[in-house]
Amino acid sequence: MSAPSPDRLDPLRAPAHWQAVEFVSDLHLQSGEPQTFELWRAFLQRPVSQRADALFILGDLFEVWVGDDVLDTSTSPDQTFWRACADALEAFSLQTPVYFMAGNRDFLLGAQGLKACGMQGLSDPTTFDFLGQHWLLSHGDALCLADTDYMRFREQVRQPTWQREFLARSLSERTTIARDLREQSEARKRNTAHDPSLWADVDAAAARAALQAAGAHTLIHGHTHRPAVHALGNDLQRVVLSDWDAGANPPRAEVLRLDTHGLRRIPLPLS
Template identity: 70%
Template sequence: MTTAHTDRFADLIAPAGWQAVDFMSDLHLQSGEPETFDTWTRYLRSPASQRGDALFILGDLFEVWIGDDVLSAHATTSAEPLFWRACAAELHAFSAHTPVYFLHGNRDFLLGPAALNACGMHGLSDPTVLAFLGQRWLLSHGDELCLADTDYMRFRAQVRTPEWQRSFLAQPLARREGIARDMRTQSEARKRSTGHDPNLWADVDTAAARDWLQRADAHTLIHGHTHRPATHALGEGGLQRVVLSDWDLRAAPPRAEVLRLDAQGLRRLPLASEPTP
């Protein structure tokens, strides 16, 4: 059986006082999409009674991340660093009263300790098991399980090495911004080749997901990455995977959703509203 090998099943035990937690992923925050930023900040600024006791961001919070030094850079070739600093400020203010946990995605895997600190976030390894409400919930971005996407898996193996990351981060910020633009252009071209239809993209491998759940002693995998929000039964034993929604406030209909886990189970809470004419 083909599997995504990992021996990393870190545990996070929820404090006894938690009654609900929220999950989100794939916001792809960027300055050119202010509608998504505005919807996200409305969530962050909403009354505590309308939010969970903790927020878990399971990757791709940002469209791209080119190094933590963007938060202190003054002269760059784009408006993104100012936008990233605004995002960090919002998160830091939110984290003062609600813990925020972050797990890297395929777009923001270079987000490091300095940025985590600036955002007030606790970093998680991928995957992580959350022990909450008497059960074990397996959390992942999900990209490591998309085994059929062989081109991406090769790319992932390359850019996740310490050697590649040191080499990339050693380059001037302007050069890194240019590389990021080129990568985004290539990604958009790939999307256009499939008509921007996520259903044509490689999905999570069922056998690999079952293997992770069984070895983690968990029954539910919660992940993002695929942009296909749904719940999938994984056969005997009641195993399942729950896919988070991506965020796109310019889509028709617009998408923005939080997944809440509490005593009632898992519930999808839409945050997007139809655009006004």
């Protein structure tokens, strides 16, 4: 199975006045983990003077998204939480543009959900022209080629026919299916937690090929929850975003900022 081909995509070009942008991914927002949501909301409520010119969310903003009707008061048991998420983002987006790329948990976020959150959707991958250079943005899951079981699953659930049939089910049925899939995923993680060599990671050759096709030098992605910088040879690199978990020990929450000084990781205050 091959990686996606960014050379077929038109690049996103930053306006000339932009001086800084910020990237986050893998917040996995859910009603059962209010600490992470409150940290996220505080981040969004910063004064405009403290913000970058744009915010990029590279997937898995939500732990699960089973359809845009979760925002409908008549159907969603967690509607208050989802509406709070949408309202916080929409308020932020009134003064700072927000770009969203789907992850493996929230790929069903559709036009209604994007509009409610004030976000602009991005294809995966996207080439980004900023500060005179090409950057390649991705969630990262499509490059984890060694995880063959997941890659087959990903190919299936990204099909329009599968998505139409899934979204035609009742909300309660979709929620049950999503919960079962999450439990299976967590069981797999527990079974491999003792041996990091078993953890799926981005394929280096696929990352190099994607960068070369895009004419970019740096791939920025999430998904793996292992923040690091990986040299890929020939001055190419991939930069991995941090996940967020304010309730972990130690807690995790980090923003990647790109400006005229380069890339910087900014830990968020957790109290």
